[in-house]
Structures are given as C-alpha cells and as structure tokens.
Amino acid sequence: MSNPAFPVMRMRRLRSTDRMRRMVSETRLHRDDLVLPMFVCEGHDIRREISSMPGVFQLSVENLVVDAR
Numbered sequence: 001m002s003n004p005a006f007p008v009m010r011m012r013r014l015r016s017t018d019r020m021r022r023m024v025s026e027t028r029l030h031r032d033d034l035v036l037p038m039f040v041c042e043g044h045d046i047r048r049e050i051s052s053m054p055g056v057f058q059l060s061v062e063n064l065v066v067d068a069r
Contacts, residue, residue: 039063 015021039050039058046060059067 038064038067 013066037056041058047063048058050056
C-alpha cells in the first residue's frame with residue numbers, strides 16, 4: 001500500500017545549480033582533516049598507553065616534546 005502523502009515526483013530545488021549542489025553535498029572527511037590527541041601527565045619519562053585508545057599514550061612533558069617534533 002503506497003503512502004498518498006509521498007510525492008510521485010521528487011523536486012530537486014536544492015540541486016538546481018552547481019554552487020547549490022556543492023553547498024548541500026555530503027561531507028567528505030579525509031585523513032589529513034583529523035587531529036592526533038596527545039595527553040600530558042605529571043612525572044618524568046612517562047609513556048603510558050591508554051587502553052581504550054590503542055596507539056595513543058599519556059606522556060610526560062619531555063616525551064611529549066619529542067613526539068610533537
């Protein structure tokens with residue numbers, strides 16, 4: 001059973017021009033758009049892995065400076 005409220009023809013008003021299509025298009029996320037989280041902790045020479053984030057560590061200040069370079 002079809003829904004009588006659903007239009008038979010889909011209007012394309014938002015996609016009538018190239019500029020409008022670019023404005024309402026899907027977002028594309030690229031690897032270069034991401035930011036690496038870095039977590040600092042107090043202490044000396046600490047590099048502690050965060051269990052819920054494999055490959056991400058809590059770092060003491062001196063280790064953070066080395067990793068940031």
